[in-house]
Amino acid sequence: MSLVLTGIGATSGIAVGRVHRLTAGELAVPEYHLDADAVDAELERVNRAADRGQAFLGDLIERMGEDSGGTARELLEAHRLIMRDPLLLDATCDRIRSERINAEWALVQQREQLMAQFRRLDNEYMALRREDVEQAVSLIQRELAEQPATRVGAQVPHRLDRTIVVALELGPADMAILQQRRVAGLVTEHGGPMSHSAILARSLEIPMLVGIHHALDILEEGESVILDGHYGAVMAAHDESLLRHYQDKQELTRRRRSDLKRYLSRPSRTADGEAFELFGNAELPDEFQRCRDANAVGVGLMRTEYLFMDDTAPDEEQQHRAYRAAVKVLAGKPLTIRTLDLGGDKLPRGLALTRGPNPALGLRGLRLSLSVTKLFRQQIRAILKASVAGPVQILLPMITGLAEVRQARGLIERWGQELRDEGVPVDPDTAVGGMIETPAAALAVDRLVEELDFMSIGTNDLIQYVLAIDREDELVSYLYEPTHIAVLELIDRTVRAGHSRNRPVTVCGEVAGDEKAVRLLLGLGVRRLSMPPACLPAVKKSLIEANAGRCRELVRRYRANEIGQRELLSGLDARF
Amino acid sequence: MIRREVKLVNRLGLHARAASKLVRTASAWESDVFAVFNDRRVNAKSIMGVLLLAAPCGSELVLEVHGPDEADAVSALERLVAERFGESE
Numbered sequence: 104m105s106l107v108l109t110g111i112g113a114t115s116g117i118a119v120g121r122v123h124r125l126t127a128g129e130l131a132v133p134e135y136h137l138d139a140d141a142v143d144a145e146l147e148r149v150n151r152a153a154d155r156g157q158a159f160l161g162d163l164i165e166r167m168g169e170d171s172g173g174t175a176r177e178l179l180e181a182h183r184l185i186m187r188d189p190l191l192l193d194a195t196c197d198r199i200r201s202e203r204i205n206a207e208w209a210l211v212q213q214r215e216q217l218m219a220q221f222r223r224l225d226n227e228y229m230a231l232r233r234e235d236v237e238q239a240v241s242l243i244q245r246e247l248a249e250q251p252a253t254r255v256g257a258q259v260p261h262r263l264d265r266t267i268v269v270a271l272e273l274g275p276a277d278m279a280i281l282q283q284r285r286v287a288g289l290v291t292e293h294g295g296p297m298s299h300s301a302i303l304a305r306s307l308e309i310p311m312l313v314g315i316h317h318a319l320d321i322l323e324e325g326e327s328v329i330l331d332g333h334y335g336a337v338m339a340a341h342d343e344s345l346l347r348h349y350q351d352k353q354e355l356t357r358r359r360r361s362d363l364k365r366y367l368s369r370p371s372r373t374a375d376g377e378a379f380e381l382f383g384n385a386e387l388p389d390e391f392q393r394c395r396d397a398n399a400v401g402v403g404l405m406r407t408e409y410l411f412m413d414d415t416a417p418d419e420e421q422q423h424r425a426y427r428a429a430v431k432v433l434a435g436k437p438l439t440i441r442t443l444d445l446g447g448d449k450l451p452r453g454l455a456l457t458r459g460p461n462p463a464l465g466l467r468g469l470r471l472s473l474s475v476t477k478l479f480r481q482q483i484r485a486i487l488k489a490s491v492a493g494p495v496q497i498l499l500p501m502i503t504g505l506a507e508v509r510q511a512r513g514l515i516e517r518w519g520q521e522l523r524d525e526g527v528p529v530d531p532d533t534a535v536g537g538m539i540e541t542p543a544a545a546l547a548v549d550r551l552v553e554e555l556d557f558m559s560i561g562t563n564d565l566i567q568y569v570l571a572i573d574r575e576d577e578l579v580s581y582l583y584e585p586t587h588i589a590v591l592e593l594i595d596r597t598v599r600a601g602h603s604r605n606r607p608v609t610v611c612g613e614v615a616g617d618e619k620a621v622r623l624l625l626g627l628g629v630r631r632l633s634m635p636p637a638c639l640p641a642v643k644k645s646l647i648e649a650n651a652g653r654c655r656e657l658v659r660r661y662r663a664n665e666i667g668q669r670e671l672l673s674g675l676d677a678r679f
Numbered sequence: 680m681i682r683r684e685v686k687l688v689n690r691l692g693l694h695a696r697a698a699s700k701l702v703r704t705a706s707a708w709e710s711d712v713f714a715v716f717n718d719r720r721v722n723a724k725s726i727m728g729v730l731l732l733a734a735p736c737g738s739e740l741v742l743e744v745h746g747p748d749e750a751d752a753v754s755a756l757e758r759l760v761a762e763r764f765g766e767s768e
Contacts, residue, residue, distance in 0.1 A: 181699035181726060190727035220731055235695045236727070 106339070108315050108322075110290075112332035113301035116310030117353050118267060118288030119340060122326045124319055125270035132244065134208040137199070145199050149206035152246035153186045159242065160186075185239035190217065207247050214240045263287065267328055267337075269318050273300045282307045282389070288330040290337055292318050295580065305616075307387075308637045312337055363640035367398045369647060373625070377651040381643060382439075382633035384611060391432040393636035401437035403633025404498070404559065404611045405429060407482065408445050416478065422485035430493040437494040439559070439609075439633075440486050441538070443478065444468045444500035463573070468501025468538075473510060483518050490530035497535045498559055503543040508554045511535070536606075540564035545593035548600040558601055559633070562612030566590050585614045586623060586668060591658070598628045609633050618645040622675040625651050626658030680745040681753050689763035692735035695726075697764040702726045704759050710746025712756070723756075 137145055160183045185191060191213060198209035217236060263286040272293040273281070278300055281289065286309060294300055294313035304311035310332045318337070322328065327340035329349050340346050371379050382403030383394030394402055410417045410425055417425070430438055446467040459465030472479035489495055499511050512535055522529050537554075539545050540561030552558065562585065563574070569589050572579050584590075594610070601608035609631040614620040616634030618641040624632065625646060634642060654675060661671040689697060705712040705723040712723040716738055721728030723742070734740055740760075744753045759765075 177696035177699060180703070181695040184699050184702050184726040188725050188727045189722070190725050190731075217727060217731075235730070 106321070107336050108318060108338075109334070109336045110312045110315035110318075111296050112335040113294075113296055113304045113311040113313050114309065115333045116288070116308070116330075117332065117349055117356065118310040118330040119346065119349060119353070120265045120267045120287040120328070120330075122322045122324060122328055123263070123266045123268050124322065124324050125268050125273075126319075132207045132211050133205065134211075135205050137203045137205060139203070142200055142203060145206050146196050149192070149195060149199065149210065149243070149247065152206070152243050153192055155246045156186050156239075156242040157183050159246075181235055182239040182242070185236055186243055191236075191240070207244060210240060210243060210247075267330055269322050271319065278303045278307065278309075282309060282387075288312075290315050290318050290322070290330065292316060295574070302613075302635075305635055305637060307390075360640070363644055366640055366644045366647060369643070371643065371646070373646055373649050373651045375650045375652050378630065379625070379646055380631045381639055381646075382609065382611075382631065383636040383639065384633055385429070385636070388428065388432070390636060391429050395433065395436070397636045397639040399436070399636065399639060401439070401494075402429070402433060403439050403609050403631070405438060405440045407441060407443055411443060411445060416481075419481040419485050422482060423488045426486055426489035426495070427492050430489050430495060433493060435493055437496065439496050439498050439536070441498040441500055442469070442472055442482055442486075445471065463567075469499045469507055469511060470501060472499075473507065473514075476514065479514065480518055483515050484522060487515075487519050487522055487529040487533060488527060490533045491528045495530065495533060496557065497533060498538060498557075499535065500538045500561070501541065501564075502537045502539075502551070503541050504547060505550055505554060508537060508551060512554065538564075539593075539597045540568070542569050542593065545569075545597055548597045552600045552604045552606055555606060557607045557609070558597060560594055560597055560608065560610045560612070560629075562590075562594075562610060562614045565593065565612075569593060585617075585620055586671070588662065591623075591627060591662060594624070594627050594629070595662075602628065607631060616642060618642050619672070619676060621645055622649050622654050623658065623671075625649055626654030626656075626675065628655070680743060681749050683742045683744070683753050683757060685740050685742060685757055685760045687734055687736055687738045687740060687760060689766045690736055691766075692738060693729055693732055693740075695730065697766070698726050698729040700759060700764045701729055701756070704755055705752070708744075708746065708748050708752035708755070710744050710749045710752045712752060713743040715741040715743065 160179050164179050164183075194216075195206070195209045195213045198204065198212055199206060202209065214236065221236070263281065263284040265287055267288040267290060268281055268286050269290045270292075272291050273289065289304060289309055289311040291300065291311070291313050292315060296313065301311060301313050310330050312330060312332060312335055315337060322337070328337050329340045329346065330337045331349070338345070371381060373379065380400045382401050383390070383397060383399035384404040384406070385391045385394050385402045386406045386409050391402065407422075410422060426438075426440060444467070446462040446465060466474060472482070483497070486495060486497055497515065499508065502508055515535055519529050519531070519533070534556035536557035536559060537544065537551060538559050538561045539548060539551075541564070544551060545565065548558070566572075566583060566585055566587070567574050570582060570584065570587060572582050574580055574583050598608050600606075608629065610624055610629050611633040614624065615632040616638030618638070621632060621642050622645060632642065657666070657671055657674045660666045661668070666674070687693065691697065693701070701714075702724055713720055714723040714729060714732060716732045716734045719732055720743075721732055723729060732740075742753065742756055744756070746752070
């Protein structure tokens with residue numbers, strides 16, 4: 104490649120490395136050693152997974168009917184046989200026994216061995232056969248996976264610190280695994296700066312470009328490239344001087360970052376002495392630790408959609424473990440858990456409801472929880488059980504009115520009592536708050552505040568709903584304007600309502616992590632922010648150096664139409 | 680034990696679908712069934728084994744069948760191969 108490919112930088116970072124093209128069908132594979140007494144259970148596990156995989160295919164075959172899809176049927180039959188094949192399954196069991204490794208790992212090793220044999224055959228039909236084996240094996244892996252199945256797989260090297268992964272798109276689970284393997288940078292063909300993977304990349308501090316069309320066609324495996332998130336470009340790294348330029352820049356960024364870290368230990372006060380509190384957003388286990396490392400007051404937003412990305416929803420116990428683990432890492436710092444904020448069409452298979460005509464305005468967030476109370480009950484019980492391990496509060500997403508909040512609180516109360524009746528200890532004072540992210544909630548906030556122990560302003564959705572803009576839509580995303588007067592009015596309204604009733608108001612969402620935008624929030628009276636831990640140092644520096652009184656005055660003049668947007672922004676940006 | 684030489688006359692040889700039919704037919708009998716091709720001897724009840732034979736169209740395959748129902752098993756397998764594994768050509 105001698106070209107420069109451009110798209111959108113999801114993060115402003117720089118990465119230099121070799122291209123690894125991630126193709127569909129790869130799966131995440133955990134690898135660990137077993138204790139001697141765990142071997143039998145592991146054998147049982149892999150056999151059951153193979154059984155389930157076979158049953159899954161059998162089901163498919165049955166549904167195809169006798170007379171249709173002859174060829175497809177036969178192929179599926181073949182895959183079913185492969186799953187049960189002694190060369191695959193027995194040999195995998197042997198590996199589990201002799202090497203004391205987990206089923207997934209053993210399966211990968213055995214598959215690799217079989218693949219190597221196939222490769223030696225060098226026959227024109229081999230591609231087809233390799234594919235057959237891979238598909239059958241990945242079906243077993245899928246059954247084994249307790250984590251969401253992902254495309255990031257065994258073929259991906261363990262150490263990715265000099266690797267730029269190129270993919271069509273990346274799911275949250277992919278991102279988690281790539282981050283664990285310390286990937287240098289990411290490039291996807293799909294997605295925008297606000298898509299889930301882009302938000303995660305910022306949070307995990309991974310340089311990432313999105314919307315690089317045809318990246319998989321153009322970038323070659325193993326090719327050296329430079330990724331510049333600031334310009335949204337990926338370019339060939341042949342040119343020595345270019346490479347040196349970017350290496351210098353990387354070094355500068357590194358130094359700036361360690362420079363910023365010094366602010367983390369300073370008191371959270373503005374230049375004119377007003378106190379503020381910074382929280383972290385976290386969902387991956389790693390992120391809770393990062394929040395602590397960044398001296399965050401606590402976690403202001405733990406999203407839980409993650410847990411539900413798999414084909415089967417996590418049960419109460421699995422959820423409880425996840426929440427409890429987070430509480431433990433935070434060691435006494437408060438944790439705000441947001442209940443499931445998915446649309447009905449994004450639920451795991453089996454729970455999926457019919458998709459409404461417009462998911463953004465459909466059955467999602469709290470509405471969904473209230474209509475599938477079985478799911479909601481599991482989640483609330485899991486959270487309440489974790490509440491005795493440390494300070495936990497419950498955050499309800501997508502509320503629009505009082506009735507919903509009252510109904511949700513009633514259920515939470517009832518399920519808490521249910522647990523106490525079962526003899527399970529729960530914290531009786533677990534606070535219940537709500538996301539202010541719909542225009543309705545912001546406009547009715549004076550009433551809602553009576554029913555909520557705390558409020559969190561979700562700016563991403565609020566801006567989207569207030570401005571009637573789909574932030575993923577390239578055609579209108581230019582109108583996405585966090586400083587729009589309508590947005591500011593609603594934030595102000597919410598802050599004042601919280602203040603008058605003495606309820607904490609936190610802003611979470613992208614603007615809370617933007618070192619420039621936070622001064623605007625400061626001017627609106629916001630004193631609590633929750634952001635990806637990676638943003639915390641720069642935000643803290645910006646606030647420490649800000650003059651809250653001046654910010655307030657600038658915002659007042661802007662709202663009174665005495666100054667324009669440009670004057671507002673340059674005024675906020677000024678050094679005080 | 681019965682040894683029988685068969686010739687693959689279907690268009691694709693022992694590809695996944697044909698292999699799967701061979702395996703399923705072999706598995707229906709109690710007898711052990713092995714297939715030999717190019718000095719490679721595999722369990723014909725294992726699809727991976729059969730696929731690893733990589734026997735293309737026109738190959739001469741040796742079937743070795745040993746067990747109580749070996750005569751019936753051999754004739755069923757021979758018929759399957761002669762009928763091109765049920766493929767159209």
